[in-house]
Amino acid sequence: MKIIQPGAPQPTSEPNRFKVDLSSLSGRGEWDIDVFSSGLNLVVVHTKLNHPIQIQKTVVAPIVGLGFCLAGEFGASFMPSKPGLKIRTGQSGLFTFPQDVEITEHLPADHMLRIYLMLEGDLLSSFTQGDEDYFSPVIKSLKKKRSSRVVHDTTALMRAVLYQILHCPYCGKARHLYLESKAMELLSHKLAQLHPSFNCPGNELTRSDYDRIIHAAEVLVDNLDNPPNTKELARSVGLSGSKLNRCFRSVYGASPFEYLRNHRLQTAMQLLQSGEINVTEAALSVGYANLSYFSKAFKTMFGAPPGEFLHNSTPK
Incomplete structure (x- = not known):
């Protein structure tokens, strides 16, 4: 199986928007990256490969990531952390890395569409300040320098936001503001999923x-x-x-x-x-x-x- 290391993100004509071109793969693929002033990074990964490959990259910690698989299936292994992670269509994962980690993604020969939301661990703590008890498993894993990974089904609310991200109706600065708001909304849905009592009673659809x-x-x-x-x-x-x-x-x-x-x-x-x-x-x-x-x-x-x-x- 071919192992590759993607190049550094390249700036586009739009401020705070970057791309990683994976056209050198056996097939097609790219990463679209939006960097927001709030500290959130939104990454859309779209690939269609003719042969399975492995992608190796290093993540500088501490970092918290949310991954949403909209099409296909992929696995990832982490060094020195264990065990690995596997996510299929309709699932989302939350992972924390309190220390630098080398990630190897295992991509099959298939069409794949994923959306990632990345943020620094300190940023998550600031977002949840005053409600640490709701998110104690995530916060504690970071404070104790311990990696954690958990997989859930993607909820209907999350799917709606993911769809809106993929079909943003704006461009330029309006696009940037719109996507940042959707990234925040996606984060709130994921945090609420970790602790359902965070939801306000009587304020949700079935x-x-x-x-x-x-x-x-x-x-x-x-x-x-x-x-x-x-x-x-x-x-x-x-x-x-x-x-x-x-x-x-x-x-x-x-x-x-x-x-x-x-x-x-x-x-x-x-x-x-x-x-x-x-x-x-x-x-x-x-x-x-x-x-x-x-x-x-x-x-x-x-x-x-x-x-x-x-x-x-x-x-x-």
């Missing part, structure tokens, strides 16, 4: 409701050019129209219509930036038959007309 709302969002995304109306969408996921709207806003912070509009416009922006289609084609592909209405909505969200994004993406 697991079934969460799953129905996520399914409703998937239905909208899969039918951008011909989406169901609110009544049809509610019926398809087994909710009333009023409950669909209320729960959808609770999970995504937007109504189904707002969520659909934002996703349509974001998808159109990505198509324009690819330089492969024109403005009219982008509008039609995401379900806008009225080009004037599309241009107005696009400019309202991104602060510039769609043609400007097309111009900036076209090689000169």
